Amino acid sequence: xxxxxxxxxxxxxxxxxxxxxxxxxxxxxxxxxxxxxxxxxxxxxxxxxxxxxxxxxxxxxxxxxxxxxxxxxxxxxxxxxxxxxxxxxxxxxxxxxxxxxxxxxxxxxxxxxxxxxxxxxxxxxxxxxxxxxxxxxxxxxxxxxxxxxxxxxxxxxxxxxx
Amino acid sequence: xxxxxxxxxxxxxxxxxxxxxxxxxxxxxxxxxxxxxxxxxxxxxxxxxxxxxxxxxxxxxxxxxxxxxxxxxxxxxxxxxxxxxxxxxxxxxxxxxxxxxxxxxxxxxxxxxxxxxxxxxxxxxxxxxxx
Numbered sequence: 001x002x003x004x005x006x007x008x009x010x011x012x013x014x015x016x017x018x019x020x021x022x023x024x025x026x027x028x029x030x031x032x033x034x035x036x037x038x039x040x041x042x043x044x045x046x047x048x049x050x051x052x053x054x055x056x057x058x059x060x061x062x063x064x065x066x067x068x069x070x071x072x073x074x075x076x077x078x079x080x081x082x083x084x085x086x087x088x089x090x091x092x093x094x095x096x097x098x099x100x101x102x103x104x105x106x107x108x109x110x111x112x113x114x115x116x117x118x119x120x121x122x123x124x125x126x127x128x129x130x131x132x133x134x135x136x137x138x139x140x141x142x143x144x145x146x147x148x149x150x151x152x153x154x155x156x157x158x159x160x161x162x
Numbered sequence: 163x164x165x166x167x168x169x170x171x172x173x174x175x176x177x178x179x180x181x182x183x184x185x186x187x188x189x190x191x192x193x194x195x196x197x198x199x200x201x202x203x204x205x206x207x208x209x210x211x212x213x214x215x216x217x218x219x220x221x222x223x224x225x226x227x228x229x230x231x232x233x234x235x236x237x238x239x240x241x242x243x244x245x246x247x248x249x250x251x252x253x254x255x256x257x258x259x260x261x262x263x264x265x266x267x268x269x270x271x272x273x274x275x276x277x278x279x280x281x282x283x284x285x286x287x288x289x290x291x292x293x
Contacts, residue, residue, distance in 0.1 A: 010201045014230040015171075046236045050228035107201035118199075 001072045006080040009105035020144035027079040029056035033065040066094035085128035100138035116141045164262045165191040165216035170225040186259040209238035219243040219267035223250035245271040253281030
């Protein structure tokens with residue numbers, strides 16, 4: 001399995017992903033990794049129904065995602081989605097090797113401050129992002145393929161914390 | 163009376179309502195929401211509170227199928243007295259304003275699907291159009 005894009009997006013599957021990134025990258029499958037959604041067949045069907053039929057969709061727990069990554073010998077070009085930096089970090093720590101992660105959709109919410117244009121994070125998010133950087137993962141904020149790519153650096157995280 | 167909620171990207175929904183009111187006058191109980199900057203749970207929560215206040219049912223219109231507006235609406239409307247229509251256009255909203263007092267939710271919903279589809283047509287050029 002090869003990650004053509006690993007993206008953190010709290011909307012999971014939506015226009016920016018399906019129309020924006022899928023059109024550009026043409027992945028073989030979308031893998032939505034989220035414990036709560038994977039545990040609820042109805043929610044799985046809601047998210048799966050919003051993907052054009054040409055893409056295979058898998059909605060898996062973090063455990064199942066890491067196991068699939070470890071055991072799968074296929075060559076599927078996969079677009080991997082998590083809803084939070086913490087889940088992406090969990091996967092990396094469980095052995096999912098990712099060179100870079102797209103910090104795509106982290107929307108404003110109570111307790112979150114703007115880190116980069118359109119990217120909001122709280123202390124737990126910043127900690128997980130810092131740990132991803134420490135694990136050697138390159139982070140970049142970019143909503144869609146045509147939008148500017150902003151590197152998300154350790155300095156930026158430190159500035160936001162102080 | 164059935165309530166209506168238009169959920170869109172950007173200000174599309176708010177502007178559509180403005181135009182509906184220009185034509186029909188005020189339409190109480192018809193409101194708009196934008197997904198601008200909102201996380202999915204936040205948007206879902208806002209939709210849920212509109213649905214909770216609509217005692218005779220809620221008709222939700224979204225701009226596209228497969229976007230966050232539609233997903234948030236489905237998550238919010240589970241188990242509620244509501245119908246969800248995607249691909250909102252002006253004709254549907256004008257028809258909603260005209261019929262919401264007359265028809266129960268399910269019938270109104272079916273009627274608006276037809277109205278929305280019928281509103282899309284190609285104006286066949288006549289010799290005069292081609293100059």
